[in-house]
Amino acid sequence: MSDSRPIALDAMGGDHAPHEIVAGAVHAVRERGLAVVLVGSPRVLYEALADHDATKEVPIVRAEEALSMDEGALASLRRPRSSIAVACHLVRRGDAAAVVSAGSTAGIVATGKLRLKGQQGVLRPAIAVALPTLPTPTVLLDAGANAEVKPEMLVQFAHLGATYAELAHGVQDPKVGLLTIGSEAEKGNKLVKRAHELLQTSPGIQFAGNVEGHDLLTGKVDVITTDGFTGNVALKTMEGAVRYAFTELRESIGDSRMARLGAAMQRSRIRDLRRRLDAEEHGGAVLLGLNGTVVIAHGASRAQGISAACRLAADLASAGVVPAIGEKAASQSRSHRLW
Amino acid sequence: MSDSRPIALDAMGGDHAPHEIVAGAVHAVRERGLAVVLVGSPRVLYEALADHDATKEVPIVRAEEALSMDEGALASLRRPRSSIAVACHLVRRGDAAAVVSAGSTAGIVATGKLRLKGQQGVLRPAIAVALPTLPTPTVLLDAGANAEVKPEMLVQFAHLGATYAELAHGVQDPKVGLLTIGSEAEKGNKLVKRAHELLQTSPGIQFAGNVEGHDLLTGKVDVITTDGFTGNVALKTMEGAVRYAFTELRESIGDSRMARLGAAMQRSRIRDLRRRLDAEEHGGAVLLGLNGTVVIAHGASRAQGISAACRLAADLASAGVVPAIGEKAASQSRSHRLW
Known part of the structure; x- marks a missing residue:
């Protein structure tokens, strides 16, 4: 099974954003043959892509706001157009296969829950x-x-x-x-x-x-x-x-x-x-139970880590982990009074 | 400050009891110059000491029962004459400076609380x-x-x-x-x-x-x-x-x-x-807040570990850690409404 839709990569989240994130996207596209879209400030990202001669290889989706690394769950409500929110939105609309972000974990979790919603039956x-x-x-x-x-x-x-x-x-x-x-x-x-x-x-x-x-x-x-x-x-x-x-x-x-x-x-x-x-190197953590695949890369990720996280996200999307979890949760909530 | 009273060593607790415990006691006495009494079955311990030609160097205090490694807190009530209970009793009577045991942690904690009691003001x-x-x-x-x-x-x-x-x-x-x-x-x-x-x-x-x-x-x-x-x-x-x-x-x-x-x-x-x-090698963990010094050696301790635990117990007794904690707890409970 494969999914030709791109990975929506939050270019503004992480200790080394946006440059290492952009470098990771370029690596994922060139070395791993993945499709990736960068979500963030177009001007900044275009310049960063130009440093890699990659402006034609990696599309950009605009998001002028970003959650900072020390912002927590509440910021996701205050910034509906943050890069992580826009990345989730791409998945929700079916325009991207999965989200990858190296941003604040609390911000990713809160934004993911808000934009993608938990799967039915998932507590x-x-x-x-x-x-x-x-x-x-x-x-x-x-x-x-x-x-x-x-x-x-x-x-x-x-x-x-x-x-x-x-x-x-x-x-x-x-x-x-x-x-x-x-x-x-x-x-x-x-x-x-x-x-x-x-x-x-x-x-x-x-x-x-x-x-x-x-x-x-x-x-x-x-x-x-x-x-x-x-x-x-x-x-x-x-x-x-x-x-x-x-x-x-x-x-x-x-x-x-x-x-x-x-x-x-x-x-x-x-x-x-x-x-x-x-x-x-593991590519990061995965947020399970949402209507969409979200990979949380380590906040300190550099290009290699970001590229590995994109690989992981693409693999999970191809394997259909999210639909399988949805089916399991739904059947469990029917058969099990506790849920 | 020094304390000439011996360390009461629970000879029956630990994965490698009693032989490694006895070997540890002999090491502590000969190499570290500590005073140690072994608590456990006299017949078994005498034979083990004889293997080291140490029957005259390490006294034995009788305890015919022992807590097994998988016994928990309740066993300490059922066995008032276990080796760990007798070791605690020696400290309580003032006949030993501190207890060392490599037995079940839950058993040591429960027995210590029962036999030595928590210090006043310690929750x-x-x-x-x-x-x-x-x-x-x-x-x-x-x-x-x-x-x-x-x-x-x-x-x-x-x-x-x-x-x-x-x-x-x-x-x-x-x-x-x-x-x-x-x-x-x-x-x-x-x-x-x-x-x-x-x-x-x-x-x-x-x-x-x-x-x-x-x-x-x-x-x-x-x-x-x-x-x-x-x-x-x-x-x-x-x-x-x-x-x-x-x-x-x-x-x-x-x-x-x-x-x-x-x-x-x-x-x-x-x-x-x-x-x-x-x-x-650290000598083990220390149970703080009791009316007596209790060192919990790793369950898998061999002779070296037991000897290090005896050293730690002797040092803590000499440093007066237990009385200092008692004073602090008492003054805190006076000055602080929460305690």
């Missing part, structure tokens, strides 16, 4: 992140869209994540784990204890029981369901710990001349590895 | 962990004693952690951060938003604002306060990520012959580094 859209486990990624959600949730939402996140794992990663009957602080059923706070009970009796979920923080990268389960507060803290802790380990390693290697010689030999391999673990 | 004892930042560790608490907390408790954890950082790590006016999902005051769930307000106006706390998951290892603050659910997930995620990074690195290095040559040169440095990051 709350959630942010899903693919962790770099092998052979297939473990999907962690919610990674930050909902700081406050109810147990039923953790069950629905399990469904959203399982559908994502099936379609995006080809996992049959994904195993779902519930993130908490011990493997026994009674371990955790009230929220997860109740969610544990619900998950045990939920049709269509292969519930593998509780998982803990150290299971994020072991590949023990295919999907990890958690609230957006815990998920966000865990994800950022993981990224920080990996960065810390590499920094310490570099300093440790630099300590002696012999070691430095050894280090020179393997520098390229360490760089490769770091890249694989780097959030930027 | 809830909390588990504090020293993260390996430089030049001084960042104290994270609560790392798992309280899955469900109120905002006032997060404020008190800040006090407990600050007192610990001052006395155990020599930090003047420790900076305290609140763990949440964004740097702005309004980021997070209801619990942390309210705690943020309270911390801003709490006398005696140098509140540095919100911190996020990636700040655990940057040394940005001296103390991180959080609920025991989030703290436990974050801590285990951090440990898992560091372990993952090293495993991946080892496999990546093994990939090519050139790299393997380089790796041989620096193997010892990598091992050193890993050891510094390894939870076992």
Whole structure:
């Protein structure tokens, strides 16, 4: 299945917007053969495209406003013509296959909910992140869209994540784990204890029981369901710990001349590895449960990260993840009194 | 200041009890010059000590029962003569300076609360962990004693952690951060938003604002306060990520012959580094807020880890951390209506 419609790329969101976003669009078009439209200030974007001799390769859709990186959910109401709002609008009208933005996560989530609406039967859209486990990624959600949730939402996140794992990663009957602080059923706070009970009796979920923080990268389960507060803290802790380990390693290697010689030999391999673990290379997080595909690239994304996010968005649109989630949510809300 | 009383070491708790615990006790006595008593089954412990020719160096206190690693809080009520209960009793009677156990965390917390009681003015004892930042560790608490907390408790954890950082790590006016999902005051769930307000106006706390998951290892603050659910997930995620990074690195290095040559040169440095990051080497977590010093060693601790935990327990007892926390809590509960 393929979708010839372009990716609507928010050119004004991100720490390095618009130049790295534009460079990412050019990379996605030239190196990955994707169709991309840039959404933002035409004058600024035209000049940036000209630097790449790419003014004829990447169309621009006008949006004169933008959400700044420190603006939160309310700004999406105040700025109906922001670049992220216009990008969502392109998807809603059927003119684009998916949205990609490296802007403020809170702004993207709020704008996506406002412009694309949640799918029928979906209680709350959630942010899903693919962790770099092998052979297939473990999907962690919610990674930050909902700081406050109810147990039923953790069950629905399990469904959203399982559908994502099936379609995006080809996992049959994904195993779902519930993130908490011990493997026994009674371990955790009230929220997860109740969610544990619900998950045990939920049709269509292969519930593998509780998982803990150290299971994020072991590949023990295919999907990890958690609230957006815990998920966000865990994800950022993981990224920080990996960065810390590499920094310490570099300093440790630099300590002696012999070691430095050894280090020179393997520098390229360490760089490769770091890249694989780097959030930027995964292409970003996905906002699941909306009437449209929205990929949230890391705020610090540079051209490579933006291009990878466009690839991810195109793949998700082609795989039909959004319609599949819609069908699943609708059938669950019919069969399950809780939803 | 020094304390000549021995450390009461729970010889029956831990994945590798009793042999690694006994080996750790022998190491602590011989290599660190500490006084240690082993608490557990005399017959078993005598034999294990005999293997080290140490029957005359380490006294034994009898406890015929033990909590198993998968037993939780209730078991501490059912087994008043468990090894951890007897160890706590020795501290309570003044016959030991501190307790060390590598047993089930839930069992240690419940037994500690039951046998040693919380200090006056302390709402809830909390588990504090020293993260390996430089030049001084960042104290994270609560790392798992309280899955469900109120905002006032997060404020008190800040006090407990600050007192610990001052006395155990020599930090003047420790900076305290609140763990949440964004740097702005309004980021997070209801619990942390309210705690943020309270911390801003709490006398005696140098509140540095919100911190996020990636700040655990940057040394940005001296103390991180959080609920025991989030703290436990974050801590285990951090440990898992560091372990993952090293495993991946080892496999990546093994990939090519050139790299393997380089790796041989620096193997010892990598091992050193890993050891510094390894939870076992820190000596474990500390249960703050009780009428006595309790150190919780990692369940997987081997002799080195147990010996380090005994060192930590002896240092904390000498530094007078417990009396200082008691004074602080009492004065806070007088001056602050919330407690």
